[in-house]
Each structure stands twice: as structure tokens, then as C-alpha cells.
Amino acid sequence: MPPGPRAPSQAGKPLVVALGAVRPHIGSMSNDNPNYPYTLEIAPCVKPSGHYGWAIRRHGKLLERSDRPYHSETSARERGEAALERQIRAARVR
Numbered sequence: 001m002p003p004g005p006r007a008p009s010q011a012g013k014p015l016v017v018a019l020g021a022v023r024p025h026i027g028s029m030s031n032d033n034p035n036y037p038y039t040l041e042i043a044p045c046v047k048p049s050g051h052y053g054w055a056i057r058r059h060g061k062l063l064e065r066s067d068r069p070y071h072s073e074t075s076a077r078e079r080g081e082a083a084l085e086r087q088i089r090a091a092r093v094r
Helices: 074-093
Strands: 015-018 038-044 053-056 061-065
Touching: 038 061, 053 074, 061 074
Parallel strands: none
Antiparallel strands: 015 038, 038 053, 053 061
16 A cells, blocks of 8 residues: 655655555564655756656665656656665565
8 A cells, every 4th residue: 555645855865665564563663664765765856847756676776776867856756766666675585
């Protein structure tokens, strides 16, 4: 289930989005990202102005990023979430 609405990123800083179900059996060990080591960042593009892109990182290293700009932050987040879920599913199969 996708997370609820997010506030727009501030001053060009990437918006980090975490997806996934809460795992109560590791509640005290977990951090704010239930998909650790994966993170999804949504950030405004330099060109074209007013557009957004996404990047998926694993342990802080770039794994995948959008190859096109999106007209809204919401649109970029939705596409990034779908790509993140594909990455997580692929990692589980390995």
C-alpha cells in the first residue's frame, strides 16, 4: 500500500521516501526506513526547471534513477515507488 501524501521537498533537498510494512518483531532495532538498505529520493531537476526525478540507493550507493523528468513531485514519487518495489522483489528472488 503506498504511503500517504508527502510535503514537497524544501529548498531543493531530496525527499527521502521509505516504503514497506512495519515489522513489529524488530521494532526496537528498526530505523525510520522499513526497506533498509534501500532508500528512494525525490528531488527537483536542474533542467528542465519545475520537474522532478527519483533515485534509488542501496547502502547509500546509487542503484537506479529516473531517466526522464516528471511534471510533478507526486508523479515522480509514484514512479519511483514502483521501481523500488521491483528492486526489492528482484532482491528477494536472488
